[in-house]
Amino acid sequence: MAKRRSETMQENRVKLIAAARKAFTEKGYSAASMDELTADVGLTRGALYHNFGDKRGLLAAVVDQIDTEMAARAKEIGARAGNDWQGLLAEGAAYIEMALDPEVQRIVLLDGPAVLGDPSQWRSQNSCLQVTKSTVERLVAQGILKPLDAEAAARLLSGAALNAALWIAASENPQSVLPKAVEAFRSLAAGLLLEPL
Numbered sequence: 001m002a003k004r005r006s007e008t009m010q011e012n013r014v015k016l017i018a019a020a021r022k023a024f025t026e027k028g029y030s031a032a033s034m035d036e037l038t039a040d041v042g043l044t045r046g047a048l049y050h051n052f053g054d055k056r057g058l059l060a061a062v063v064d065q066i067d068t069e070m071a072a073r074a075k076e077i078g079a080r081a082g083n084d085w086q087g088l089l090a091e092g093a094a095y096i097e098m099a100l101d102p103e104v105q106r107i108v109l110l111d112g113p114a115v116l117g118d119p120s121q122w123r124s125q126n127s128c129l130q131v132t133k134s135t136v137e138r139l140v141a142q143g144i145l146k147p148l149d150a151e152a153a154a155r156l157l158s159g160a161a162l163n164a165a166l167w168i169a170a171s172e173n174p175q176s177v178l179p180k181a182v183e184a185f186r187s188l189a190a191g192l193l194l195e196p197l
Contacts, residue, residue, distance in 0.1 A: 013051050013061075015041040020062045025103045029059055029111040056115060063112040067124035070098050070108070075131060085144050085197065088135050089189055092161040093182045099168035100178065109169035119162055120155075129158050136192075145192045153192055160188050 019041045023032040034055055038045055052058040078091035098104045112119065119125050133154035139145040145153070164181035171177040190196070 009051065012043055012047050015043065016048055016051060016058060017061055017065060020058050021066070021103065021107070024059065024062060024107045024111060028106060029055075029115055034058075059107075059111065059115055063108055063116060063122065064124045066104060066108050067122065068127070070095060070104060071124065071128040071131065073098070074128075084135055084138050084142065085193075088132070088139065088157070089186055091132075091135075092157060092185050092189065095161045096164045096168065096181050096185060097178060099165035100174055104165075105169040105174070109166050113166070119166075120159065125158070125162070129154055132158050143194060144197075146194050148192065157189060157192075160185050 016038070019037045020032070023037050023040075032055075034045055034048060038048055048055075048058060052061055074091040074094040077094040078087035081087040081090040099109055108119075112122075116122065133150050136145060136148075136150040136153045136157070140147055140150060164185055168174045168177045168181055
C-alpha cells in the first residue's frame, strides 16, 4: 500500500530536523548549508521549503524540539527532588546546567536568540513558563512562598534560569561560570520564601 502524503511529509520533517540538529551543532546556523543538509537525507530544498518555509523556519522547529526536550528533562529532574520547593530549585538548576551541552549551547542559547529573537517569546519557553507558574501557585497555596503574583514570580524565575544559561553559553569558560550561576539562581529563588527553610 502506498504511503499517504501526510505520512511522507511527517517522515521528511523528522529527517530534516534530525539533519539540521547535527549540522547546526557542528557548523552553526550561518555556516550550515541547506543543500548539504537536504542531500544528506535524500531530499530536495523543495522539501525543506514546503515543511518549514525557509532555513529560519527550520531553525525555529529545531529550537522548539530541543527546548521542549530540555523542559521535559528539567521537569523529570524536579519530580525526583521530593517536594515542590526542592523540585523548583532542581528544575532551574538542571535547565542552567544544560547550557554545557554543545547542542543546547550552540542551537538554543547562541544561534536561536541571534536568529529568532527574544527567547521569552518562543512557544516552547512559554510552555515552560506555565509549568513554573503552576508550581509557584502550589507553593504560595502551601504557604511556602510569599503571596506574590504567580505569573510575575514565574517569569522572574524562568528569566533568571534562561539568562544564567545564556551567560554560560557565551562564556569563555562555561565550567567555571556554572556553579556561580546555579548558586545565584538558588539565592534569588530563596528570596521568594515566606520564611527561610
